[in-house]
Ligand SMILES: [Zn+2]
């Protein structure tokens with residue numbers, strides 16, 4: 001029982017932590033992930049799975065770090081569950097980058113994955129093509145909250161820029177008026 005619970009927690013909580021503490025912040029404020037994971041000039045299979053480029057490896061390690069922390073915390077409850085959770089997470093990384101190798105999900109697996117909300121290679125390929133969609137490494141239910149959070153932060157930024165621009169205009173007008181009121185020397 002502990003084995004299954006720990007294994008699932010490593011995958012589910014690990015994905016939440018990786019998505020909201022690394023992936024989404026990278027899309028909003030970072031450069032590393034966008035540069036290495038959304039570079040359409042390179043093969044995704046190559047850069048996500050077999051590349052030894054330090055920047056690519058760093059992106060991978062930072063993305064995997066939250067899963068490792070969760071596995072470490074849950075290790076005392078079930079070392080086997082924590083290990084299998086990490087191994088399955090790694091296998092999913094390889095699998096979700098196989099679209100370029102010609103992987104096509106069979107219909108039955110597509111249906112099962114949709115019920116379990118598991119990210120398919122085709123879904124993850126959608127994230128490579130359009131960085132604004134298909135968040136969540138392993139589970140699709142993180143996509144909607146991730147997009148909502150990104151949209152919220154972007155609209156807040158727009159609102160702040162608008163307020164700053166109005167303030168700037170107001171200050172310029174005020175300075176101009178004060179200039180006009182100065183008696184001519
Ligand atoms: Zn990818």
Ligand SMILES: [Zn+2]
Pocket residue numbers: 023027033037038127131
């Ligand atoms: Zn991304």
